Amino acid sequence: xxxxxxxxxxxxxxxxxxxxxxxxxxxxxxxxxxxxxxxxxxxxxxxxxxxxxxxxxxxxxxxxxxxxxxxxxxxxxxxxxxxxxxxxxxxxxxxxxxxxxxxxxxxxxxxxxxxxxxxxxxxxxxxxxxxxxxxxxxxxxxxxxxxxxxxxxxxxxxxxxxxxxxxxxxxxxxxxxxx
Numbered sequence: 001x002x003x004x005x006x007x008x009x010x011x012x013x014x015x016x017x018x019x020x021x022x023x024x025x026x027x028x029x030x031x032x033x034x035x036x037x038x039x040x041x042x043x044x045x046x047x048x049x050x051x052x053x054x055x056x057x058x059x060x061x062x063x064x065x066x067x068x069x070x071x072x073x074x075x076x077x078x079x080x081x082x083x084x085x086x087x088x089x090x091x092x093x094x095x096x097x098x099x100x101x102x103x104x105x106x107x108x109x110x111x112x113x114x115x116x117x118x119x120x121x122x123x124x125x126x127x128x129x130x131x132x133x134x135x136x137x138x139x140x141x142x143x144x145x146x147x148x149x150x151x152x153x154x155x156x157x158x159x160x161x162x163x164x165x166x167x168x169x170x171x172x173x174x175x176x177x178x179x
Contacts, residue, residue, distance in 0.1 A: 004060050005042040008035030011066035015041040019075025019099075021053065023150060027074055034072075041065055045080070057084050061091055068093040075099050075157075099157055115156040123152050 005028070006012060014034055016027035024044035031040040043060045045053045057080065061069065070093050073081030078100030085092045102108050116124055130149045133139045 003044045003046050003056060004064060005031070005044065006064070007031045007040040007042065008038060010039045012039040012041045012064055012069070013066045013093075014038045014070045014072065015043055015061055015065060017043055017057070017071065017073040017077030017081050018045065019077050020150075021045055021076045021080070023076075023147075027072075027077070030072065030074075038070075039066070041069075045077075050080075050083075053080055054084055054087065058088060058091070065091075067091050070094040070096065072096040072098065073100070075101065079103070115153065118156040119152065123155065127152055 003024075005025075016031045016034070018024050018026045020026075024046065025042075027042055031042045034040045041060060041064055043057050045056055047053045047056045061067065061071075068091055071081045071085065073079070073096070075098075078097035081095060082097060082100070082103070085095045102111055116127075119127070127149065130145050130152075133145055134142055134149065139145065
């Protein structure tokens with residue numbers, strides 16, 4: 001899979017970083033909207049380790065971006081963007097974190113509880129079943145299960161979202177599991 005998509009015209013002064021990890025393509029609607037005013041890179045992380053994803057992002061930005069640039073990360077992409085900016089401050093003009101995970105583990109249980117409270121009982125039961133299947137080494141086609149898992153959590157994490165077609169290139173559970 002190619003690990004970059006471009007929107008608008010050069011110079012590419014904005015980059016959007018998807019969540020997951022393992023959900024490349026989810027930032028396409030944001031990239032398309034921003035491309036009305038800016039050249040936008042959508043970096044599609046494919047590496048299965050954190051170090052690999054940081055190297056991959058640096059390569060994409062240095063090769064195609066107009067540095068320093070604005071980096072917009074969503075969910076896991078927000079956390080990855082934060083780590084990237086800490087390691088490569090001269091590459092970043094602005095850093096925008098959207099729906100980032102927590103950086104202090106002490107807050108994780110409270111956020112998990114809040115996310116689950118926003119779902120129906122049926123969705124919570126479905127999530128538990130998906131979680132069990134995803135953690136079972138005998139389960140085939142974890143990518144499809146992982147996509148469904150993400151779709152349910154999107155309900156918990158989004159308030160009045162704009163309708164859009166899911167543009168995830170390929171949901172990759174192995175990337176999520178190892179990063």
